[in-house]
Amino acid sequence: MSKKVAYVTGGMGGIGSSICQQLAKDGFTVVAGCGPNSARKDKWLAEQKALGFDFVASEGNVSDWNSTKAAFDKVVAEVAPIDVLVNNAGITKDGVFRKMSVEDWMAVIDTNLNGTWWMMQEAAKRWRADGKPGHVINIVANVERGMPQAAHNCAARAGVIYLSKTLATEWAPHKIRINCVGPGVIETEGFNVYPEEALQRFHNANPMKMRGNAWDIAEQVLYLSSPAGRFINGDLIIIDGGQAQWGTVWPAGMPDYFKEDGAA
Numbered sequence: 001m002s003k004k005v006a007y008v009t010g011g012m013g014g015i016g017s018s019i020c021q022q023l024a025k026d027g028f029t030v031v032a033g034c035g036p037n038s039a040r041k042d043k044w045l046a047e048q049k050a051l052g053f054d055f056v057a058s059e060g061n062v063s064d065w066n067s068t069k070a071a072f073d074k075v076v077a078e079v080a081p082i083d084v085l086v087n088n089a090g091i092t093k094d095g096v097f098r099k100m101s102v103e104d105w106m107a108v109i110d111t112n113l114n115g116t117w118w119m120m121q122e123a124a125k126r127w128r129a130d131g132k133p134g135h136v137i138n139i140v141a142n143v144e145r146g147m148p149q150a151a152h153n154c155a156a157r158a159g160v161i162y163l164s165k166t167l168a169t170e171w172a173p174h175k176i177r178i179n180c181v182g183p184g185v186i187e188t189e190g191f192n193v194y195p196e197e198a199l200q201r202f203h204n205a206n207p208m209k210m211r212g213n214a215w216d217i218a219e220q221v222l223y224l225s226s227p228a229g230r231f232i233n234g235d236l237i238i239i240d241g242g243q244a245q246w247g248t249v250w251p252a253g254m255p256d257y258f259k260e261d262g263a264a
């Protein structure tokens, strides 16, 4: 039997790398997405090869439909039709709403919301044409209660969560499942844009006094993609040590950091 194929956007980033590795260990052929002309692609592929992983790279800008379509066509032609899509590519451009530029708003919405829409359009139309089952996992964030300095990101993630819940019912008769995974504070290069002091505050504000790592998210993606996840559909699974349940994802004192930064 041929191996199942998983396409992970942002597959060469912190969380993405771990998702690719866990899916590959489970027997998937894994396509790792990256932006066009990625500076890290060749080095990342070589590093993964040294660790025993043979990934296929796919270059494409998820915030541009033509680029997404071209990348998808290439994967299907050169690898195989995909079985699992993980929409993990994402950006943040933190700042208070009052000073948020149109460019920053559009960049985050285009990548974190529209990018997911483009990818799901490409996947779903192929699954429907081939009469194949499929599964989408959208990596969002633990922003259900909102998050200061991240209006664009929260709006984009809320859009993805409710888009996913809607498609879960639309697609269910065709055996296509769709779920969201919402990470809390996960130690990756992407998150390390915050100074150590800010990271420590996130740590102290967590009820478990922990920060997660990429593996915590990857294991959940693996579970949802396995037969054990076959009856889970339209769900949002928050992985943040209970931080959002506590009332806020934004620790006391954090706005000071932005004040110092001139943003507040």
Ligand code: NAP
Residues within 6 Å of the ligand: 009, 010, 011, 012, 013, 014, 015, 016, 033, 034, 035, 036, 038, 039, 040, 060, 061, 062, 063, 088, 089, 090, 091, 092, 111, 139, 140, 141, 142, 182, 183, 184, 185, 186, 187, 188, 189, 190, 191
């Ligand atoms: P990361 O290391 O910065 O990785 C993000 C990846 O997204 C990069 O590999 C990047 O591709 C890709 N990407 C960004 N814009 C793209 C575009 N327009 N087209 C194609 N690819 C694009 O981030 P991470 O920490 O692993 O986070 C992964 C996801 O989880 C993101 O959606 C992030 O917002 C979300 N998240 C993270 C945390 C956290 O604490 N780390 C918390 C909540 C949510 P290149 O390889 O080309 O740079």
